Amino acid sequence: DGGITQSPKYLFRKEGQNVTLSCEQNLNHDAMYWYRQDPGQGLRLIYYSQIVNDFQKGDIAEGYSVSREKKESFPLTVTSAQKNPTAFYLCASRTAGGFYNEQFFGPGTRLTVL
């Protein structure tokens, strides 16, 4: 079945540690996105990538880093520079081009900083 997988589902991090969230898709989508959700807020864009080896900062990129070495994979690293990393993280992908293509979402990773 085609879809997006994210792992782990739950992640606990100590302060000062970097952690990497995995996102993989087998939909053959060119574009991939990382969002963060906090209680009472909508999804906010962290980073996005339209093609392999290229990515752009979203609205809240500080303290995060990404890579896009393969079309299928778009891992997100939450660094120790992120002041308030406890949140729910969603990965999404879509076919490139146009404003009409819906985004497909993974199941999310809940990150808690201890």
Next chain:
Amino acid sequence: ILNVEQSPQSLHVQEGDSTNFTCSFPSSNFYALHWYRWETAKSPEALFVMTLNGDEKKKGRISATLNTKEGYSYLYIKGSQPEDSATYLCAFPSNQGGKLIFGQGTELSVKP
């Protein structure tokens, strides 16, 4: 910065009630408007992508309308059922890389 607003933030209705909620978006530089449904413990899923002023789309008991001139879209649910309980998100595409600007969502709870 583009701003997308949804109201109300939450809604509690009884089974069988019909309900509606609103998404407001910038009326200039309109490209499309997306509606997503996000059920608890699941991934958000697209409901509608609306593109033309006056568009009306329907999926079962859920329908949506679009007014691009005044910058709003309504989502209607006729005869709400408990399985309609979810957060409904609208999103406005920007002209950069397929970015979607999301509203904060309307959380719908339907009691049996």
